[in-house]
Amino acid sequence: MKSSRMLGLIMIAPAAIMILLFFLMPVVLTGVFSMTNMTTATGISGGAYQIAPHSLNDLKSTMPDIAEQMSQPRYTIDETGLKAVEGLGLDAGIATELRAKHMGEVFKTRREAERMIKGLDQGPSTTQVKQISEQFNRSVVNSRFSSRQELFTALDTLGFKLTDAQKDSIAEATYTGWNWTTENFSRIVSSPDMARVLFNTLLYVALVLVLFNTTYAMLLAIWTHYMPAAPATIFRSIWLLPRITPVVIYVLMWKWLAWDTGFISVLMGKFGYPPKNYLLDNAYNAWLFVILINGFIGASMGMLVFSSALKAIPKSQFFASEVDGASRWQQIRYIILPQMRWPILFVTCYQTLSLLASFNEILLSTRGGPGKATEVWSLAAYHTALNNYAGNLEYGLGAAMALVLVVIGIVLSLFYLRIFNYGTLVSRPLIED
Amino acid sequence: MRVLLDNFSKSFGTTKVIENMTLEVGHGEMLALLGPSGCGKSTTLFAICGIHRPTGGRILFGDRDVTDLPSQARNIGVVFQSYALYPHMTVAENIGFPLKVKGMPGEDIRKEVDRISGLVHIGNLLGRRPAELSGGQQQRVALARALVRKPDVLLLDEPLANLDAKLRLEMRSEIRRIQRETGITAILVTHDQVEAMSMCDRIAIMKEGEIVQIATPAEMYNDPRTAFVAGFLGNPPITFLRGVMANGAFAIPDSEIRVPLPVSIAASEGTKLMLGVRPEHFTPAGDIAVSGKVTFAETQGRENLYDVSLDGGPLLRSIQPVRHDVNIGDAVTWAIDSKGVLVFADDGRRL
Ligand SMILES: Nc1ncnc2c1ncn2[C@@H]1O[C@H](COP(=O)(O)OP(=O)(O)OP(=O)(O)O)[C@@H](O)[C@H]1O
Ligand SMILES: [Mg+2]
Numbered sequence: 001m002k003s004s005r006m007l008g009l010i011m012i013a014p015a016a017i018m019i020l021l022f023f024l025m026p027v028v029l030t031g032v033f034s035m036t037n038m039t040t041a042t043g044i045s046g047g048a049y050q051i052a053p054h055s056l057n058d059l060k061s062t063m064p065d066i067a068e069q070m071s072q073p074r075y076t077i078d079e080t081g082l083k084a085v086e087g088l089g090l091d092a093g094i095a096t097e098l099r100a101k102h103m104g105e106v107f108k109t110r111r112e113a114e115r116m117i118k119g120l121d122q123g124p125s126t127t128q129v130k131q132i133s134e135q136f137n138r139s140v141v142n143s144r145f146s147s148r149q150e151l152f153t154a155l156d157t158l159g160f161k162l163t164d165a166q167k168d169s170i171a172e173a174t175y176t177g178w179n180w181t182t183e184n185f186s187r188i189v190s191s192p193d194m195a196r197v198l199f200n201t202l203l204y205v206a207l208v209l210v211l212f213n214t215t216y217a218m219l220l221a222i223w224t225h226y227m228p229a230a231p232a233t234i235f236r237s238i239w240l241l242p243r244i245t246p247v248v249i250y251v252l253m254w255k256w257l258a259w260d261t262g263f264i265s266v267l268m269g270k271f272g273y274p275p276k277n278y279l280l281d282n283a284y285n286a287w288l289f290v291i292l293i294n295g296f297i298g299a300s301m302g303m304l305v306f307s308s309a310l311k312a313i314p315k316s317q318f319f320a321s322e323v324d325g326a327s328r329w330q331q332i333r334y335i336i337l338p339q340m341r342w343p344i345l346f347v348t349c350y351q352t353l354s355l356l357a358s359f360n361e362i363l364l365s366t367r368g369g370p371g372k373a374t375e376v377w378s379l380a381a382y383h384t385a386l387n388n389y390a391g392n393l394e395y396g397l398g399a400a401m402a403l404v405l406v407v408i409g410i411v412l413s414l415f416y417l418r419i420f421n422y423g424t425l426v427s428r429p430l431i432e433d
Numbered sequence: 434m435r436v437l438l439d440n441f442s443k444s445f446g447t448t449k450v451i452e453n454m455t456l457e458v459g460h461g462e463m464l465a466l467l468g469p470s471g472c473g474k475s476t477t478l479f480a481i482c483g484i485h486r487p488t489g490g491r492i493l494f495g496d497r498d499v500t501d502l503p504s505q506a507r508n509i510g511v512v513f514q515s516y517a518l519y520p521h522m523t524v525a526e527n528i529g530f531p532l533k534v535k536g537m538p539g540e541d542i543r544k545e546v547d548r549i550s551g552l553v554h555i556g557n558l559l560g561r562r563p564a565e566l567s568g569g570q571q572q573r574v575a576l577a578r579a580l581v582r583k584p585d586v587l588l589l590d591e592p593l594a595n596l597d598a599k600l601r602l603e604m605r606s607e608i609r610r611i612q613r614e615t616g617i618t619a620i621l622v623t624h625d626q627v628e629a630m631s632m633c634d635r636i637a638i639m640k641e642g643e644i645v646q647i648a649t650p651a652e653m654y655n656d657p658r659t660a661f662v663a664g665f666l667g668n669p670p671i672t673f674l675r676g677v678m679a680n681g682a683f684a685i686p687d688s689e690i691r692v693p694l695p696v697s698i699a700a701s702e703g704t705k706l707m708l709g710v711r712p713e714h715f716t717p718a719g720d721i722a723v724s725g726k727v728t729f730a731e732t733q734g735r736e737n738l739y740d741v742s743l744d745g746g747p748l749l750r751s752i753q754p755v756r757h758d759v760n761i762g763d764a765v766t767w768a769i770d771s772k773g774v775l776v777f778a779d780d781g782r783r784l
Binding site for chain 2: 314316317319320321322323324325326327330334335338339
């Protein structure tokens with residue numbers, strides 16, 4: 001008993017490692033990313049503190065006074081400024097006097113600073129006053145600090161007396177890197193765009209799955225089952241073509257069919273209709289093509305699975321049911337379909353997950369258009385996180401969308417297992433311990 | 434209902450399995466199709482139930498020509514060798530299936546299923562699935578399913594092949610009882626001669642797609658038309674001695690053995706002959722003594738079985754009441770009962 005457990009563990013170990021590396025790790029990473037606001041702008045490593053105009057704008061709402069002060073220039077008499085003044089080639093006494101009397105003083109406005117300079121014993125001229133005051137301008141706007149520590153040391157020397165809470169808000173507003181946040185999810189939940197994409201996704205998965213991946217696949221399997229062997233093989237091979245053709249070429253063929261110089265346009269031209277792009281003409285057409293393109297690919301897998309499951313039903317059961325008086329339809333209804341529960345479950349589960357995750361056919365054909373009519377969740381995630389026209393890729397939001405997809409997939413799988421009564425489908429192991 | 438195969442032929446591609454077979458099964462009769470593996474028994478049965486289309490000839494149920502009717506329209510019950518129960522249905526659903534596809538209301542189906550399952554003694558198993566039944570129970574379910582629609586003809590393809598010896602014995606009489614009770618015309622396919630002899634009114638022996646002889650079990654046992662038939666019936670089987678005609682007697686060259694033959698057997702001097710001796714006709718009580726050495730001894734409880742190698746080399750088999758004084762290697766002198774022997778020409782024809 002113990003040894004068979006052990007053997008079992010050893011046998012699943014390679015698969016377990018694979019699952020850990022190639023499934024769990026990405027999911028965990030996606031989870032981590034989804035809790036951040038990473039974008040192209042923040043980068044994925046840490047950021048700096050920059051008192052940019054937009055961060056001051058942000059601060060205005062919470063602490064208008066401080067924001068206003070920070071946006072103003074400040075004048076501090078410091079060693080750097082004095083050195084610069086010495087370098088101006090003015091009367092050397094000016095710098096000496098400033099260092100002796102005013103070292104370390106901070107002036108809130110230019111006017112205050114200049115009044116002080118004017119009042120110096122050396123009595124610089126008005127143009128000189130302007131020149132000198134400029135050397136002590138210590139405005140923080142647009143200056144960049146690599147750490148929080150540096151930011152507040154600088155602000156402190158500029159005479160900002162800040163409470164801890166104020167410091168926190170300033171640090172947050174000026175930070176250019178990414179932050180931990182749950183905002184992605186609240187955006188997903190509240191955005192009407194997302195609701196639309198979700199609806200598209202459900203429509204897409206449901207239609208392709210129900211019409212093609214299961215129903216039509218089952219029809220194909222049953223048709224070919226009752227056909228003589230040779231035509232059945234040919235028929236099955238034809239339906240395999242969409243699957244084995246490289247997807248780029250396959251979608252290109254559909255485009256040839258639907259483009260304004262394509263087959264349909266030429267054909268309709270014969271009846272006097274002007275040529276147009278039937279693929280992107282309107283949302284209904286786009287949907288029709290999206291579903292056909294994906295359906296033709298998806299039907300073959302169900303067909304193969306169902307066909308082999310059909311072959312596994314002993315011939316004698318078909319003989320017996322015929323002798324029992326069952327018509328072909330009754331044979332399908334009472335003998336074939338009830339024994340197809342497991343393959344149907346498998347195909348439904350598998351195809352739901354792959355439809356949820358796959359967007360390449362849509363990307364290659366409609367790109368989610370016209371407008372966003374055929375934008376599905378995975379494509380939207382791709383557009384958000386990896387490829388869009390605006391150029392600001394929102395990794396965090398994209399990851400959150402992907403995570404939502406994973407959760408939807410898991411929930412649906414559990415739901416399928418439940419309605420197909422998984423427990424009764426799996427027989428108990430032959431070897432008991 | 435009478436079943437008639439009229440000049441029936443069946444070939445698969447270029448393989449001719451049955452050629453011009455004519456066979457009639459009377460109303461209420463139970464007939465065995467008996468023959469070695471591959472002789473075409475199942476093929477014949479499948480043609481009768483409409484799974485295979487004949488390549489030639491006609492099939493009649495009563496006076497109705499069913500040759501071109503699909504299985505569904507023939508009203509037959511079939512018990513397949515593998516039973517072919519539907520694994521996803523309960524016993525009750527399996528049995529009721531032929532009625533359900535006919536559109537019978539559920540209440541009536543239940544009544545019929547109860548009735549028929551009582552007949553085959555499986556009333557307590559109706560809720561189970563086939564996988565939860567023993568072989569014998571599955572066999573009864575298959576039988577019940579075949580009978581439930583009150584078929585005109587019942588076809589059984591080696592229905593007992595998968596059962597253990599005791600169950601087989603039980604089911605033999607059970608099937609026969611049900612067949613008698615329902616008065617149904619039945620055809621039993623088997624390669625077990627005991628089954629054929631004990632269950633059926635008549636036996637049709639087949640060899641390579643042809644029917645060699647049709648007769649009642651007793652007739653066939655006592656009066657086989659060929660050596661093949663004689664060899665097929667009887668357990669333990671008959672043994673054959675090869676010899677020639679000499680002075681109105683069967684003689685084995687280079688040996689003392691002479692078996693006088695009835696005058697009715699007209700064969701010229703020196704013709705090669707085969708003498709069939711059934712084990713019960715080679716005992717201490719016969720009239721033509723032969724000597725040999727016991728090469729094999731086996732007790733079957735009530736009887737003992739011996740193989741005796743004669744001086745000339747040929748083998749005779751003997752069955753006798755249990756005795757303990759003869760062992761392997763002993764020399765014995767027992768006797769052939771000359772009235773019981775069967776004489777065949779060299780090609781197997783009965784003389
Ligand atoms: N579908 C087929 N195609 C070609 N030959 C076949 C086919 N079915 C049966 N045969 C051949 O026909 C012959 C008779 O087959 P059949 O199944 O009737 O034998 P059987 O008498 O039932 O033997 P068994 O006792 O082993 O079941 C065999 O030689 C077999 O190879
Ligand atoms: Mg057979």
